[in-house]
Amino acid sequence: MKIYVWRCLSLAIGLVAFGAVVVYAAEVEKYFDRHGTLIVQEKVEKYKRRADEGTTYPVPPPPFSEDIFPCSDCHADMEPNPQRRELVDMHEDIVLNHAEGQRWCLDCHNLDDRDTLRLISGEVIPFTESYRLCGQCHGDKLRDWKVGVHGKRTGFWNGEKQYLLCAHCHNPHSPSFKPLQPMPAPVRPENLDRQGSQAAPTHN
Amino acid sequence: MCNESSHDKHAFRKSRRKVLKGLAAGIGALALPATNASASVWEAFFQKNFRELNKTELNQVLARLEGEYSKEYGKQVTVKATLPIEGVKYGYGLDLSRCIGCRRCVYGCVEENNQSREPEIQWIRVMQLDKEKGVDLSHAEHYYNPPEVPQEGKFYMPVQCQQCENPPCTKVCPVQATWKENDGIVVVDYNWCIGCRYCMAACPYSARHFNWAKGKLPKEEMNPDTHYLGNRPRPVGVVEKCTFCIQRTREQPGRYPACAEVCPVGARKFGNMLDPKSEIRYLIENKRVFIFKEDLNTQPKFFYFYAT
DSSP: OOOOOHHHHHHHHOOOOSHHHHHHHHHHOOSBOTTOOBOOOOOOOOOOOOTTTTOSSOOOOOOOOTTOOSTHHHHTTSOOOOOOOOOOSSOTTOOOOSSGGGOOGGGTBOSSOTTEEEOTTSOEEEGGGHHHHHHTTOHHHHHHHHTTSSSOEEEBTTSOEEEOOHHHHSBTTBOSOOOBOOOOOOOOGGGOOTTOOSSOOOOO | OOOGGGSOTHHHHHHHHHHHHHHHHHHSOOOOOOTTOOHHHHHHHTOOOGGGOOHHHHHHHHHHHHHHHHHHHTSOOEEEOOOOOTTOOEEEEEETTTOOOOOHHHHHHHHHTTOOTBTTOOSOEEEEEETTTOSOGGGOBSOOOOSSBSOTTEEEEEEOOOOOSSOHHHHHOTTOOEEEOTTSOEEEOTTTOOOOOHHHHHOTTOOOEEOOSOOBOOGGGOOOEEETTTTSOOOTTOEEOOOSOHHHHTSSSOBOOHHHHHOTTOOEEEEETTOTTSHHHHHHHHSEEEOTTGGGOOOOSEEEEEOO
């Protein structure tokens, strides 16, 4: 049953241009090869807040919980503590369940400026570009995300689009997608009141 | 690409009349409007096939329908007849490695497309299947209802109109009330459909649905942005189906279909197959793709794929 559709497709619609997407992908692909290995090291550069923050890919606001951002509201006056430890005074609800053996908060968060993230290369990025952080280890997903195949773009199919951040669907600290309650099942044919005149159909 | 609107136009009226005559002979009575019916009912009865209408006639029909619906639903209803966009052939992708079977798409579609709430009509059906058995429909469960999805060992396969390039449904219509448009969308003229349901029998995907009764559609839930060939309220006794949200996707800029917009896992992809930069082309060229019931040679433009 799992038949690949090349033949049928090209027959029906006359598509050819196989190379095009590869070229296109190569155009937007700046940091990773197709196996997700980092191939271009970026210059280490302190992130400066710009008016056009996060323009690389238009995204909706990051899904912070209320009153947590800017982090500097608290952290500006705090002594940064790079020590790996159990947090007790704050963020004790954050439980790392994401390759946690090898990881600590500051692999992702920027010790010197908590309002930003920090890549392995040392480059500092805003939260609106957190997909680049994830892409360091999930290069295949980032590549699909950029073309709208992993994750989701909203807006217009033939116009402006927004990209949901990885963090809109995955909690960075515990990223497996959380199960959902399904919406009601359809009415079984034997219970379907075709005239629609009687009492509510039973869902089961 | 075949341009079906270039068919002999007179064929429509003639053949429909013949069928109606045949019906009358068979059952002894022709369902004519009652003698006290309003002018607009008579107008609707004598309306030509959609593809036969000239511009003035079309505008009259749209205005008549807008008037009727606006009155019935107590709000300003628009009925568009937006034409296909030049150079566009729509394609749809559904990522089976992401879908979790939550049915958000089913209800997103019902709301956008003014489906009858009672009796219940849903254009999207989600099947729960066993990972071990793969796409084997003898194990399909349509009525699953656990507290949470996805369930261990299961995967989910939503099915809706596959917008076939070679649609079996349109060929069996005795009055040509259903056809494939140049952008690939298979449509129904609800004012022309005689409700014989041959198309439903011909569709291998059970994607067509019949209006047994005047459907219940609460006024406040009625979506007033409609298309003649899409989500406008349907009369009793006609067949309806998914149109890739023709009322959204034919606009410039055009929104994504409602089912794609509501999908919480991003499993639904949509775009122009003739555009090499579109997400639909990317996934067709780079992912493991299959089409449903390929052996029937219906050539769907709905592609199931595995992104992982």
